[in-house]
Amino acid sequence: MSEQRDEREAYDVVATQDKWRKVWEELNPFQALDDGSKERRYALTMFPYPSGDLHMGHAEVMALHDVIARFWWQQGYDVMNPIGWDSFGLPAENAAIKRDEHPATYTYANIETQAESFKRYGISFDWSRRLHTSDPEYYRWTQWLFLRFRERGLAYRKFSPVNWCPNDQTVLANEQVVQGMCERCGAEVTKRELSQWYFKVTEYAQRLLDDMRQLEGKWPDRVLAMQRNWIGRSEGAHVVFEIEGHGPVTVFTTRPDTLFGATFFVVAADAKLAAEIVTDEQRPAFEAYLDEVRKATDIDRLSTERPKTGVFLGVHATNPVNGERIPVYAADYVLADYGTGAIMAVPAQDARDWDFAKAFDLPIVRTVQPPADFPDEAFTGSGPAINSANDEVSLNGMDVPEAKSTIIAWLEGKGLGNGTVNFRLRDWLLSRQRFWGCPIPIVHCPSCGEVPVPDEQLPVVLPDLRGADLKPKGTSPLAAAEEWVTVDCPSCGGPAKRDSDTMDTFVDSSWYFLRYCSPDYTDGPFDEEAVRNWMPAHQYVGGVEHAILHLLYSRFFTKVLHDMGMVDFVEPFTALLNQGQVINGGKAMSKSLGNGVDLGAVLDEFGVDATRLTMVFAGPPEDDIDWADLSPGGSLKFLQRAWRLSGDVTSEAGADVSTGDVALRKVTHKTVHEAAQLVESHRFNVMVAKIMELVNATRKAIDSGPGGADSAVREAVEAVAIMLSLVAPYTAEEMWERLGHQPTVAKAGWPAVDEALLVEDEVTAIVQVQGKLRAKLQVSPAISAEDLQAAAMADENVVRALEGKTVRKVIVREPSLVNIVAG
């Protein structure tokens, strides 16, 4: 049994890694050709933030992403699979303060560590396209884009209440406030009034919504749903109410049909309007209330169970449809920055208005007829309009849509309102009071005002600040860098000051995928032809945490660049794959739980290939994977098993496969055919299962079939090596070499499928009696319905099941099924 000793032979996982890394670095197989000789494919993965070394999450997303990129290479495409770093940001700045050094020190050291880890991890990146958003050569063009946006009126400055994170000492975009907390550090967000820069995303709201049609079916439904939700389009009307002693005030409503039921009027307590219209008599009460509201955080406001509060402002508004005088209140259940910050309150048809009316004992008039047994509460459903008529128009009896259009037409005719669309989406606040970001290329001049830094003076480079100089003080650390801030006005030459805020890092990441197409381009942010060649990216892989932040901003940037004539598409990412999280023991890995798994230790113990295989085989890529449920040891065992096959092939490389064992050849070709489809539909775990089946079949063929000398065995093992190269590149390379081939297996090409070998010459037909399985027959795929039925009826098990029964009906689906109904 010396053969068995041979089978126990194993290869040294780690030594193999070192060996092949050197070979790959020499061959440089994954640099995009970019010469038009092959069809191009752009495989994009969300670039990492350089905090520390790679962790399990990176290992998972990169393993999945690389299956696609490597598959494309095998399919013969010219693949661009670039890597870079989103290298501006707070953690580096905080580390720099703690260590009394420059943020760049921490940042670039981590980048080197991560780059080294990616190389060890065997991801097929094109390293020649590497970029870092904190390099002046990169952020020069971030600044350039900002200026172009500003020229188009899409970047503007305004003084208004903003979200403020007291911990990070900076403002935040709406998208970065989650449940009233800072998305990054979890601190409770407060409000501040500041003059800040915004991108006018709202101008693109409708297009961001409409163009999602192109993404249907290619992006996860939930991401599209989240974006739709975030954009928050609602159709309704603007209606003008006259407020005594003040003038006309417009409200937004989605239910203009209920206008006759408006019995009071509410203004957001923190809106300017409230302070403007309040009477002197009511002012003290109002100001006391406003104080209360200001103290309450968003967290308090989030509780919908909270009783309604408010204060009468001493004035009345006139309902334009019936001339009724209704009282005006200030309340915090109306939001200052949604719609117009004021509403008409229709308690009979709105639950919030109902609660307020009950709390303040205000009248309630039903204008939509609820069902007979409807309880004493707001009726938000549909029914015929009632109590809704004036001398000129009557809605009575109309259903909701008809009543809406009728009253809108009447309002428009009177100049009292109009049909309109409102969005929940707000403009993107991009200023940050932090150091480690892209400087805003604007100079503030006492005589010229806001002056853009001329293009030829870009980039505005960050000064050399470190340590204590970076400590957050509520204003940007840049403001304290006197020499840097003080500058001659580019317009008049007089003394002026630079804008001392930096940009949100999401600005940096809104266009990096374009820069990859021509990373060294110096005449603009990107070479338009290179972008035409590669974009839109065919596949984007990354976490769902960016469902509305990065992905919405990138879509916005792309549309603006399209309008500028710089790109010829409106959506940047054709397809999106959101991988799940790696968790441990049912919970997210965290320091406080102490359930973190160290990637380095896993790689040391099981090797890169087994780790990658474990991630890919765990389940569908979108699902979370629980490390506690997985078996990297099992993966390693499989890889050794696959590798051993290559040692049992005794035929020569290039042997004529057509004479090989047909049964094994059929399994090989079927597997290769299915595996390609499974990769395309992102069912990587099933693809791995199919490779395992082929390995098992090949093992059997060697040990108890035609044997290792049969050319079909060679064909099978070569197919295993090529398919395995998508997941376990080192093992595949080692197998390929043992099979007598030159590196690299990554470019060997996907095996050609012989259609003739996909045709089965026997299929299993199922015979059911009353829908229950009673027999299986091996039949020809070309069998006739009559023959199949006859064979089924003749089966001894079927005969027994039919004993004493009369056959009523027979369903035949040749060649696979017969169902006999009897009774």
Place this chain on the structure above:
RNA sequence: GGGCGAGUGGCGGAAUUGGCAGACGCGCUGGCUUCAGGUGCCAGUGAGGGCAACCUCGUGGGGGUUCAAGUCCCCCCUCGCCCACCA
């Protein structure tokens, strides 16, 4: 409160249009190899019954459509995620 998604062996998960439920793997059990452990190899492994051929039940629960339902329809339960005073 609203929206979306999911519930399949001890576990992760397969089952493309309704047509063999449980592929593949982990774990477990028995055996071979071994001084021994591990590795490796062989066999078994949804539940219940039977010496066996086989039989009955079985995809969260209930109902329905169909010759046939994990898959389609209705109701309910549970879990997950997202949004949440958005007028």
